[in-house]
Amino acid sequence: xxxxxxxxxxxxxxxxxxxxxxxxxxxxxxxxxxxxxxxxxxxxxxxxxxxxxxxxxxxxxxxxxxxxxxxxxxxxxxxxxxxxxxxxxxxxxxxxxxxxxxxxxxxxxxxxxxxxxxxxxxxxxxxxxxxxxxxxxxxxxxxxxxxxxxxxxxxxxxxxxxxxxxxxxxxxxxxxxxxxxxxxxxxxxxxxxxxxxxxxxxxxxxxxxxxxxxxxxxxxxxxxxxxxxxxxxxxxxxxxxxxxxxxxxxxxxxxxxxxxxxxxxxxxxxxxxxxxxxx
Ligand SMILES: NC(=O)c1ccc[n+]([C@@H]2O[C@H](COP(=O)([O-])OP(=O)(O)OC[C@H]3O[C@@H](n4cnc5c(N)ncnc54)[C@H](O)[C@@H]3O)[C@@H](O)[C@H]2O)c1
Numbered sequence: 001x002x003x004x005x006x007x008x009x010x011x012x013x014x015x016x017x018x019x020x021x022x023x024x025x026x027x028x029x030x031x032x033x034x035x036x037x038x039x040x041x042x043x044x045x046x047x048x049x050x051x052x053x054x055x056x057x058x059x060x061x062x063x064x065x066x067x068x069x070x071x072x073x074x075x076x077x078x079x080x081x082x083x084x085x086x087x088x089x090x091x092x093x094x095x096x097x098x099x100x101x102x103x104x105x106x107x108x109x110x111x112x113x114x115x116x117x118x119x120x121x122x123x124x125x126x127x128x129x130x131x132x133x134x135x136x137x138x139x140x141x142x143x144x145x146x147x148x149x150x151x152x153x154x155x156x157x158x159x160x161x162x163x164x165x166x167x168x169x170x171x172x173x174x175x176x177x178x179x180x181x182x183x184x185x186x187x188x189x190x191x192x193x194x195x196x197x198x199x200x201x202x203x204x205x206x207x208x209x210x211x212x213x214x215x216x217x218x219x220x221x222x223x224x225x226x227x228x229x230x231x232x233x234x235x236x237x238x239x240x241x242x243x244x245x246x247x248x249x250x251x252x253x254x255x256x257x258x259x260x261x262x263x264x265x266x267x268x269x270x271x272x273x274x275x276x277x278x279x
Pocket of ligand 1: 186190
């Protein structure tokens with residue numbers, strides 16, 4: 001028996017990475033999980049993995065950037081299992097390179113705002129009536145340390161992730177009286193399957209440079225975030241709403257001048273570290 005037995009969850013972008021691990025974690029604790037993802041074969045693979053472990057999962061092809069698909073996603077979970085307890089907004093959908101106010105295209109800005117903020121807002125709109133009817137529910141959105149701090153030339157991502165935090169607070173205030181808790185998680189660098197393949201396999205020398213930036217001296221794993229998702233959905237978090245929880249190994253608590261100096265010393269001591277090209 002898991003603590004989430006009989007509960008129903010939707011995880012957007014639940015095929016792999018942080019969403020994949022979150023879907024598995026919720027299912028391992030007893031929840032029935034609808035994996036909503038653009039990548040149907042990968043979603044099916046994750047669902048099969050969940051079922052092989054004794055859990056319950058179904059898949060649905062959903063592109064959160066096509067916000068007209070959001071109501072159908074909510075309806076599908078209710079149609080399958082008669083209720084909806086948790087909505088995990090994890091998918092990030094980008095349609096091209098980011099940029100600054102001088103270089104970001106209007107189309108890329110509109111796409112980012114719509115596919116993240118609008119899809120989360122609409123998810124809450126369609127999910128909340130079901131959650132209210134059954135006595136409550138929880139919405140958890142994946143923001144980022146990039147929602148707390150900004151990096152140069154990443155305007156759409158940073159503004160979006162900060163927007164997720166603002167939306168979380170607003171919806172926690174508005175939906176709290178209906179019994180719905182709304183929280184966000186701000187992950188640090190998480191080595192997902194895709195991140196490993198696209199980034200770390202090509203530049204392993206940079207790994208110690210990244211790890212040195214974390215007080216606990218490691219980067220994150222998908223399960224680090226999945227654990228926080230499970231906790232924020234559970235009854236153990238029944239008095240927690242409206243928070244943006246950093247799950248970042250302490251990355252964002254540090255004084256930046258000291259961090260900069262310690263990294264400069266690390267690179268001087270290890271000239272083999274191949275830094276990425278300047279943007
Ligand atoms: N990995 C990190 O270091 C990190 C750090 C901070 C925040 N995040 C956030 O965590 C979330 C998940 O990131 P990840 O690294 O696990 O990503 P990932 O690329 O490993 O997985 C993303 C999943 O979302 C799906 N997806 C992409 N676009 C979609 C769309 N339009 N509609 C539905 N599904 C879609 C993909 O098919 C994939 O299954 C994102 O919101 C990201 O911004 C990641």
